[in-house]
Amino acid sequence: MYIMEKIIKYQWIVYLLGWFVFQLFPAYFGLTSTSEEFLIQFLFIVGIIVIAICSFNFGIANGKLAGWQMFLFAMIANVVVALATFIFLLGQSWHN
Numbered sequence: 535m536y537i538m539e540k541i542i543k544y545q546w547i548v549y550l551l552g553w554f555v556f557q558l559f560p561a562y563f564g565l566t567s568t569s570e571e572f573l574i575q576f577l578f579i580v581g582i583i584v585i586a587i588c589s590f591n592f593g594i595a596n597g598k599l600a601g602w603q604m605f606l607f608a609m610i611a612n613v614v615v616a617l618a619t620f621i622f623l624l625g626q627s628w629h630n
Contacts, residue, residue: 542595543595543596544592546588546589546591546592546595546604547588547592547604549588550584550585550588550589550604550608553581553584553585553588554611554612554615557577557581557612557615558615558618574616578612578616581612582609582612585605585608585609585612586605588604588608589601589602589604589605589608592604
């Protein structure tokens with residue numbers, strides 16, 4: 535039971551990492567080939583909501599400071615993922 539208590543304490547970090555994996559590979563690269571560019575901005579806004587929920591629940595389990603730190607680092611990662619996608623697309627358009 536002690537191990538399960540330790541794992542449950544950090545489950546929100548795992549959920550957030552899973553969200554980033556979903557967001558980077560199939561979602562961003564799949565949506566960028568469509569003509570609906572608003573879907574990328576929509577996914578970014580949904581990402582902010584997911585980060586807020588995971589950070590709030592992580593903060594409940596580990597303290598307010600840990601929740602704020604997780605929110606800050608996850609927002610930076612979310613912006614880096616979005617910018618990397620746009621830089622990747624810009625590089626693709628220059629090669630054509």
